[in-house]
Amino acid sequence: MANVLGASGKALIKSHEGFSLKFYGDPYGYPTVGWGHLITTSKTYKKNTTGNPNDSLLTQAEANALSTSLKLSYTSPISESQANTFFTNDTAEAVQRVNNxxxxxxxxxxxxxxxxxxxxxxxxxxxxxxxxxxxxxxxxxxxxxxxxxxxxxxxxxxxxxxxxxxxxxxxxxxxxxxxxxxxxxxxxxxxxxxxxxxx
Incomplete structure (x- = not known):
């Protein structure tokens, strides 16, 4: 039977990923949202050097332009529900890899x-x-x-x-x-x- 990610694992990941409902640049400048959800690697913005997403937020105009260019169904800021969905989906691959x-x-x-x-x-x-x-x-x-x-x-x-x-x-x-x-x-x-x- 496959394992699922437990509360301790979720808490550890979330504590290190930082959290923002607004789009921000990750350490490489890639646009990110929620708990480290990578939006795309095709564009870069301000690199995050502090670990605090608020230090590399995209402007609303940048976020809207990114959403339009990628034809995303969302823009900045996202809802907390959307952030939780992204987190579940993003961790699913890692869960599957460890289960395999x-x-x-x-x-x-x-x-x-x-x-x-x-x-x-x-x-x-x-x-x-x-x-x-x-x-x-x-x-x-x-x-x-x-x-x-x-x-x-x-x-x-x-x-x-x-x-x-x-x-x-x-x-x-x-x-x-x-x-x-x-x-x-x-x-x-x-x-x-x-x-x-x-x-």
């Missing part, structure tokens, strides 16, 4: 592990799941909540190190990556004791 991962036989992800990987995938794109560090993490049976049996202190450290390496993706987002790694370890016999990029 091939895990070792008999292993399954906990809700926290699933949510952490969805957040990583939502932010980094599906290619992040194909990195050697994520593959190594997923191949290690002791990482899973469903693993039956004891784990030695060395094995727990191995789990912690694999988590740290898997979430060391995009040095500009160290705080987010550490929060995702901490969520991944929630409820497990190992902890996120090695901050990302520390190994």
């Amino acid at each position: 991962l091939t895990l070792p036989a008999g292993m399954s992800l906990s809700q926290a592990q699933f949510d952490a990987l969805v957040s990583l995938t939502f932010n980094g794109g599906p290619k992040v799941l194909a990195t050697a560090d994520v593959k190594n993490l997923l191949a290690y049976k002791l990482i899973y909540a469903s693993f039956q049996g004891p784990r030695s202190d060395v094995e727990k450290d191995n789990c912690s190190k694999l988590v740290s390496k898997a979430f060391s993706y995009d040095r500009n987002l160290t705080r987010r990556r550490n929060e995702e790694a901490t969520l991944f370890c929630k409820g497990q016999p190992y902890t996120h004791k090695f901050p990302v990029y520390s190994l």
Whole structure:
């Protein structure tokens, strides 16, 4: 049965994406709205360098012109309902990608592990799941909540190190990556004791 994104995963993603009902430029200047919903990569506007969408808002004239040129069914500002719809649709691909991962036989992800990987995938794109560090993490049976049996202190450290390496993706987002790694370890016999990029 497929997993769905849990409350912790939604909260983590939303806390890092910023939120605006008005169109704004993302860090690359691409027009964005809601919780990081990318409108298009065919046009660029003011780049966001602070993480606060209000610092790179499009003018109403720019937003209306963008809506007209792309034949969008909406313009700035959107409704909160539309923002929630975008968020659900945008996270759906990341949810599907994590659900489609091939895990070792008999292993399954906990809700926290699933949510952490969805957040990583939502932010980094599906290619992040194909990195050697994520593959190594997923191949290690002791990482899973469903693993039956004891784990030695060395094995727990191995789990912690694999988590740290898997979430060391995009040095500009160290705080987010550490929060995702901490969520991944929630409820497990190992902890996120090695901050990302520390190994």
